[in-house]
Amino acid sequence: MAFDIDQYTNNSVGVTWTDLDFSVFETDPLPESSLRTLRYMCDIEYHTVCYLRDLLTTPSHNEPEVGAFMTMWNREEFWHGEALAAVLAVHGVTVDFDELKATRLKLGWKDRLDPIKQSVMGGLVGNDFVAVHMAWGAANEWSANAAYQRMAVLEGNPVLGELLRRIARQETRHVAFYASQARDRLKSSAKARKIARFALSRFWGPVGSGVMDDSEVTHVMNHLFAGSEGRKLVRDIDSHIANLPGMTGLTIVEDSLEARGIAA
Ligand SMILES: [Fe+2]
Ligand SMILES: [Fe+2]
Numbered sequence: 001m002a003f004d005i006d007q008y009t010n011n012s013v014g015v016t017w018t019d020l021d022f023s024v025f026e027t028d029p030l031p032e033s034s035l036r037t038l039r040y041m042c043d044i045e046y047h048t049v050c051y052l053r054d055l056l057t058t059p060s061h062n063e064p065e066v067g068a069f070m071t072m073w074n075r076e077e078f079w080h081g082e083a084l085a086a087v088l089a090v091h092g093v094t095v096d097f098d099e100l101k102a103t104r105l106k107l108g109w110k111d112r113l114d115p116i117k118q119s120v121m122g123g124l125v126g127n128d129f130v131a132v133h134m135a136w137g138a139a140n141e142w143s144a145n146a147a148y149q150r151m152a153v154l155e156g157n158p159v160l161g162e163l164l165r166r167i168a169r170q171e172t173r174h175v176a177f178y179a180s181q182a183r184d185r186l187k188s189s190a191k192a193r194k195i196a197r198f199a200l201s202r203f204w205g206p207v208g209s210g211v212m213d214d215s216e217v218t219h220v221m222n223h224l225f226a227g228s229e230g231r232k233l234v235r236d237i238d239s240h241i242a243n244l245p246g247m248t249g250l251t252i253v254e255d256s257l258e259a260r261g262i263a264a
Contacts, residue, residue, distance in 0.1 A: 003180045005065045008173065012072040014079035015166050017086065024159050025090040034155055035091055037223045038084055040216050041147070042095045044208045045081030048074055050104045059129045066130060069177050076174075080167050087160065104211075124195060131185035131192035132199055135244055138178035139200065140207045142237045143253065145171035147207075150224045150233055179244070186245040193246025200241070204252045218260050225257060231264040 030038070052074045060066045078097075085095045124132065148168035152161040186193050209217045225234050231254070238251045 003177045005068055005177075008177065009068055009072050012076060014076070015083050015163075015170055017083045017163055017166070020159050020163055022087060022090050022159065024157070025087065028157065029091055030087075030155065030157065030160065033219070033223055034151075035088065035093060036216070037151065037220050038088055039093060039095065040208060040212055040220050042081050042084035042088060043100065043212060045077045045084065046095070046097050046100050047104065047208075047211055048077035048081075049101060053105075055133070058133065059124075059126055060133050063130055066134075066181065073174055073177070076170050080170070083163060083167065087163065124192075127185050128189050128192040128195065131182060131189060132196045134178050134182035134185060135196040135200060135241075135247070136204070138175060138182050138244065139204060139237075139241050139252065141171055141174040141178050142240050143207050145175055146233050146237055147220075147224050150230065154224070179240070182244050186247075190246075196244075197246055197250065200247065200252055201250055204256070206253075206256055209256075218262070221257060221260055221262050226262050226264075228264055230262075231257070 052070060055061065055070065060070070081095075081097065085097070088095055145168050148164045148171060152164035152168065155161060155164075182196075186196060206217055206221060208220070224230060234253045234257055235251075237253045241252065242248055242250050
């Protein structure tokens with residue numbers, strides 16, 4: 001089914017959480033390793049703003065539907081960051097958006113550029129660039145959705161579970177946009193299929209790698225995806241990616257787990 005961008009932009013709202021009683025964490029705090037994972041997720045959600053700034057210089061910005069989507073998408077991700085920051089705040093962990101943004105922007109353009117952009121900016125224009133960007137985004141959103149759903153299951157706390165499921169539902173809509181765009185655009189261009197496959201297999205890494213410390217990436221991967229149940233979820237993500245035109249047989253997420261030595 002085609003993604004209805006008008007409906008999406010009309011209905012886009014921040015994830016609601018003020019109805020959730022975060023004071024439960026005062027008597028029943030989350031364990032240290034969960035806070036570490038939430039801190040990572042919060043940081044990455046907030047980082048979307050920096051990422052978007054880079055993308056505004058790419059051909060994707062000139063595509064009306066993609067541009068409209070990214071504006072709302074960016075806001076939704078920011079609100080995910082805010083909700084997670086509120087949970088962390090009850091635990092005495094402060095994640096300050098302005099501070100984080102200032103630090104990241106100070107790193108300069110070059111360091112923050114996504115490998116996708118470094119690898120393809122040179123030769124790719126128009127539909128072909130956007131196709132690669134959309135395939136990359138789809139892989140990331142599938143991962144985000146799986147991560148939130150998995151954490152909701154792993155973490156027994158019902159308040160946290162409800163918040164994470166609400167966030168995951170919005171990630172599902174992000175998946176729908178990126179995947180439908182990627183499908184259509186890859187289908188129409190052999191060049192885009194070839195470069196998307198190359199970029200994903202060569203450069204893709206778990207969301208947040210390249211931004212966060214490597215030890216944090218490994219912690220989150222271990223926390224959420226170690227063991228047979230985690231591995232099964234990771235294979236599901238890979239099978240979605242492999243279903244995109246020209247991506248048959250790719251196992252980039254599982255490969256990244258293995259590269260980090262995370263046991264099935
Ligand atoms: Fe998000
Ligand atoms: Fe998302």
